[in-house]
Amino acid sequence: MSTRDRPPVEVRVYVPAPGEASDVELMPAGDVTEGVVRVGGTIRRPHQPQSLAVAGYLDWLEDVGFDGSPRYLGRDADGRDVLTFLPGQCAGxxxxxxxQSEELLASVARLLRRLHTASAGFVPDTHPFPPRFIPAGAVSQDPAELVCHLDVTPQNVVVRDGLAAGLVDFDLAGPSTALKDAFNTAMHWAPLRDPADAWPGWEGTDPLRRLRIFADAYGWGEEERLALPAFGIEATALSYERMRHNAAVLGGGWARMWNDGVGGLILRRRGWLEANAERLVAALSG
Ligand SMILES: Nc1ncnc2c1ncn2[C@@H]1O[C@H](COP(=O)(O)OP(=O)(O)OP(=O)(O)O)[C@@H](O)[C@H]1O
Ligand SMILES: [Mg+2]
Structure with a gap:
């Protein structure tokens, strides 16, 4: 569909073409959104408060020729958001x-860099993103510099032929900075967490080596590399307060994550970042 015959996101309706495949497959459950399914070549997700803002962002990415995000096709007869299905494999x-593949890690960093380049200049106007909670007394790390993804976890990256080919699940997208999105992505992919919280089978991986691979492939300059430990420590502090707030106010999957101990995981991550600040800078330098 060309830009010209694409209705505005708020009135866009998805009408399946006659004979279009309609087999339904339940997608692996994430933390918050329930009921994500694939129907033929589409993904159906419950409509959410941020859906139209996300749809506007996906339209922008389509228009600038970014090929690593789903297209927003409209809402189906059940009111669900309809997106294109990106073929490939996502982590469980x-x-x-x-x-753990280092080639995959580097390709995630390159894809994120491409997303940031493609996102430059996008200003949400008709449908603003819902504001993110900022704890009392804290300074936001999300100025309106760049709209970006902000949740590039292994479960939200589509992998093809061993390389990152697409990003899905733009639920947390919004105005922030490239550094915040890149830190967040490195945190998920290195991963930066207390070794006590290593995923099964990941005990032998070296997060500092992986962080360096990410930094080089994304293209962090010296300033970002030096700023990283303090920025990351601040990010974990904000994230702890935000998760606690979302669990209390929004409930649902947020409350489930909180009850499952995500707060402790974030505090241990913070402690690990503090204890390893010098090693992090050393790994990123030279
Ligand atoms: N457009 C898409 N193309 C291919 N696969 C997708 C697409 N959207 C989602 N998926 C698959 O479905 C899974 C769950 O979808 P999604 O990440 O959108 O929701 P979620 O993780 O349940 O939500 P949340 O992270 O907000 O709780 C993804 O991990 C991915 O495997
Ligand atoms: Mg997800």
């Missing part, structure tokens, strides 16, 4: 051994 809840 506990990332499998194949997710």
């Amino acid at each position: 809840p506990l990332p499998e051994a194949w997710v």
Whole structure:
């Protein structure tokens, strides 16, 4: 569909073409959104408060020729958001051994860099993103510099031929900075966490080596490399407060994650970042 005959996101209706495949497959459950299914070549997701803002962002990415995100096709007869299905493989809840590939890691960083380049200039106007909670007394790490993904976990990257080919699940997208999105992605993919919280089978991986691979492939400059430990420590502090707030106010999957101990995981991550700040900078330098 060309830009010209694409109705505005708020009135876009998805009408399947006659004879279009309609087999239904339940997608692996994430933490928050329930009921994500694949129907033929589409993904159906429950409509959410941020859906139209996300749809506007996906339209922008389509228009600038970014090929690593789903297209927003409209809403189906049940009111669900309809997106294109990106063929490939995503990690499961506990990332499998194949997710450890360093080629994959570097390709995730390159894909994220391409997303940031493609996103430059996008300003949400008609449908703003819902504001993110900022704890009292804290300074936001999300100024309106760049709209980006902000949840590039292994479960939200589509892998083809061993390389990152697409990003899905733009639920947390919104105005922030490239550094925040890149830190967040490195945190998920290195991963930066207390070794006590290593995923099964990941005990032998070296997060500092992986962080360096990410930094080089994404293209962090010296400033970002030096800023990283303090920025990451601040990010974990904000994330702890935000998760606690979302669990209390939004409930659902947020409350489930909180009850499952995500708060402790974030605090241990923070402690690990503090204890390893110098090693992190050393790994990123030279
Ligand atoms: N457009 C898409 N193309 C291919 N696969 C997708 C697409 N959207 C989702 N998936 C698959 O479905 C899984 C769950 O979808 P999604 O990540 O959108 O929801 P979720 O993780 O349940 O939501 P949340 O992270 O908000 O709780 C993904 O991990 C991925 O495997
Ligand atoms: Mg997801």
